Amino acid sequence: MSGGAQTVDLASASLRDLNAALHALPHDTNMTRWHVRNPDGRHAIAAGLTAPVRVEIDGHAGYYCAGMNMAATVIVRGNAGTGVAENMMSGRVHVLGDASQSAGASAHGGLLLIEGNAAARCGISLKGADIVVKGSVGHMSAFMAQSGTLAVFGDAGEGFGDSIYEAHLYVRGRVASLGADCIEKPMRDHHRAELLALLSEAGAAGAVDVGAFRRYGSARTLYTFHVDNAAAY
């Protein structure tokens, strides 16, 4: 096999067959286009990829789709379950539907683009990746987010950015409530430029006005334990 698109039908092939084939690809493979049929919500589809290939999943994916992705582009033509692109290092994961909890959890790099909504804890423990959610995000999103960027076109649920470190958060809609140590910060030119660059990378520049976003980040009052802050913990 070489050249054209590879198709793996999970109605007949096993998840193991699919992932083993994808893991076996060298970085300079010419088998760069893959289609996964009948995913039927299976877990860990296209998890642990390391080669710069493009995998399109024709339907809904279960937990940890594209988990720990490196270099690959994974497209979910449906909804994604818990932990899509968790701990992603690089590459791009694009969910055309909605994403469940913990989307992009602890991701270190790459771009996670969600066309629909993301549930609770989107970007939890974020460590450097970029996440763009065109819908809204659920409660406790960006909890303990350390680094990276989360841009939300819609609303954010309660406890947004709780215990955040240095991640950059942008929300266009309403934030139900901010978590401990998360505050609204001024939106300056370089923040608008950063957001515009992210939206451009996500192919969404021009879809929304970056001037309509508000910026949130760490007040840094909880960085060093102090007993007078005990009520905040």
Next chain:
Amino acid sequence: MEATPHTPPRFSATFDPATLAEIRRAAATGIYDIRGAGTKRKLPHFDDLLFLGASISRYPLEGYRERCGTEVVLGARHAKRPITLKIPITIAGMSFGSLSAQAKEALGRGATLAGTSTTTGDGGMTDEERGHSQTLVYQVLPSRYGMNPDDLRRADAIEVVVGQGAKPGGGGMLLGQKISPRVAAMRTLPEGIDQRSACRHPDWTGPDDLEIKILELREITDWQKPIYVKVGASRPYYDTALAAKAGADVVVIDGMQGGTAATQDVFIEHVGIPTLAAIRPAVAALQELGLHRRVQLIVSGGIRSGADVAKALALGADAVSIGTAALVALGDNDPRYEADYQALGSTAGAYDDWHEGRDPAGITTQDAALSARLDPVLAGRRLANYLAVLTLETQAIARACGKSHVHNLEPEDLVALTIEAAAMAQVPLAGTNWIPGKATF
């Protein structure tokens, strides 16, 4: 004239001097005490068990002559590449960050010389420890600091950490003093700030999610690596059954004597159960599932001697893990640094302010000058020597009980010195056939 008898000053057992001092400290500072190491209170422990040895009905094996096997295979349940250790004693997870790079290297060197594994910790894998550890277990922790799939693939086994014995239900703490530029970069955090490790995993909760998480880790590593699940001892029967059901190859149970880099003293002393009380329920869970010996059980928390190792194995563990004892073997709390300990307001043997990063022995520190005090080659040799002694002692007991492999030790080889130990270990009180809670007729 005779002096009038008077009552000498008498301290309260409830409000003893240590308690009074802690109340004064709390009143002066307004913050709880944070420290390293494990529980310091006296607990029912392996000391409360004795081996019966051979007698007329059982014959022993000759020391130094007749073979007594010590090897252990971990992970054969699901992993394509199970690991084989020469001895049933492993080195527990301790992070680079809480420990100096020299200490991590020494642990790898010592474990490798002894033919056993060492384990990463919160904060990721360093090249030094990978390079010096023949068999390295990579921890997947709630914080996911430094979590890297390439490290997952270059590890020999994976340990999903749910909790640890010093603080079941608690996350980690690495205070700002130890966040050096290298530690900060590995953990994607600003330098010098207090760093808390999460107490829950970010992308799974509960046994059903854990099963899927384990599936993901297996898929990412192509089903090559053994996967451990580590829990702090609190509900060992249920936790072991749930971990096994979730697909673990190995279950690690860490009792409350197990150490920590930094946790509230109240947490260390009052949450979790003793190691002695955790083994039989965990073994029972595996036996009821038909998985005892197929899913390996590693027990840790307060293992100090070959007697402790032999007792843990006799109660049904496949291996033990050591942390605090390994640090002592490297040189932790060595009396030769007494003047330095005194300067820190402590004394050799009692020093536990590991979180402050000023360890005179160069182990629990990121200070360049202090950590340079630890020679990783020499310290690794000391650890290897200590592991050899633990193994020889374990074999000496096993041979005395007539066992050709340390795994042949069994509860029937043991009796208890106290009613508490008899109940917890479910072995008879010495000289009786009484196991509290069990019918004897």
